[in-house]
Amino acid sequence: MASPNSSDLSPHFLLASLPGLESTRFWMATLLCFIYLLAVTGNCAVLCIVRLEPGLHAPMYLFLCMLAAIDLALSTCTVPRVLSCYWFNSREISFSACLAQMFFIHTLSAIESTVLLAMAVDRYVAICHPLRHPAILTNAATARIGLLATARGVLFFLPLPLLLQPLPFCSSRVLSHSFCLHQDVMNLACASTTPSVVYGLTAILLVMGLDALLICLSYLLILKAVLGLPSWKERLKVFSTCVAHICVVLAFYVPLIGLSVVHRFGKDLAPVVHITMGHVYILVPAVLNPIIYGVRTKQIQRRILSLIHINSNRTAQ
Template structure:
């Protein structure tokens, strides 16, 4: 009889069955087994090429943003401080998953320690929450800069930016803290096989042979408080921003003003659209292939860190100019 996992028949997907793994009763397994992308094992090497490319772009791009902002005193202002926070968050998010994913693809290194798995789970969720908060802070910065420009320098002072950053970090760290503790207390007496490339929260807790309703309710509550409220605040900010833009007298003035927040809008879309697709695939995609779920979950953690520095490098003139000056100076 084929075993089922997450409501799916996976006997034809797994290279080994539960009898080959730790099928005896255990409360906390010493290790989990990450399968990578179930059903696409033969293509792991080929899939690793775009994954590795996106990771390299994310690393180089975000470090470049940090280097340019640190190097140029003219960029020491709230918008670019928040951009640096975003770059650091993206670096942690991508690095928390990609090295292990690539080790699965390249070296078939599928084991991950139980505590390391919960740590990875915590870093992914907490820094995703922080990134959402940073996008709200950036929307607030654009709101003040466009709707009340005379008070921008007095409202968003360096201490205020630091306090906003601290609140964003604490919110992400504290709200996500119950996730690994709730997962740790669950008994895992079915299997220790995770059909994923990393320790994604839903994939982990669904392995438990106990009621996971507390984890599910807490997850929904946090998603509503974080994603729901953050999207609401961003929408409210941009409603006021668009009103201010359309009230400007000339078309050139409207385009120029809208251009100052174009980069941020692109970053918002790059973060929330993959998250939306991943969440919908988890909640309502029971008939969707398992490998599609896993690929979407990876895109959610790969695409924003790769695109964010590209978007700001292309659209933010100050960063683009400093980058060109840097390469021109090196070439002379």
């Protein structure tokens, strides 16, 4: 058997392109760039507004800032490289750069999952134990949760590139996505990947799987408390405080599950399906999260309208 990476003194992979759509690749990349800029603008706006609005200096909106920062990092570590692939046909990515990108994608996704769980716990405490909420979820506690989420993501997903590092990649180097994911890279190895398969599945179940289960449990307890209220008007008013978070959870987990299903059962699907699902997984949460909370939060709406008014006055002058 060939030694690790012996077939190439400079190991590399080829990012997936859009097969059969070469003539429209430029316009597809332009659309992708527009969506990326929309995500960057929206998440930067959330960070700035929460910082400038004292009324938003509360755990739920500090968690929202964490989501914005994660989405910015996740989209920025992938989309520019994808645009380079589409616009300049620069498909080659080095082995080390691919492993680094893979680590950041999975680690940031794990951190986002943990923050979503923390937001669910925040809603549970606010609704089921409102008198204890200010004492339990302080801003300092929120910051510690953010650090814990980061440490958890790094510790669970750092082994993924380390397990792939010594493997030989002697056959096809063409990925099925326009960026590097663990399962995608692992499938190109020409040696046993059992340790990597077992650890990858374990990490996903212990992070995203456990988080999703605990989020569902939190909302079952919230639903039980809401149904105990005397009137439907009160029930709807209380539960409406959870709507934005539920939408954000769905925006994260639905593309994640969709991508997993495509990897597991979609081997016979057209390559464009894999590429599209990858883009959805990276960009949909980054685009939707600021919009969801912008629609649901009056302070964010007022600040945005104020900034628009100020900019329009400057333009008029």
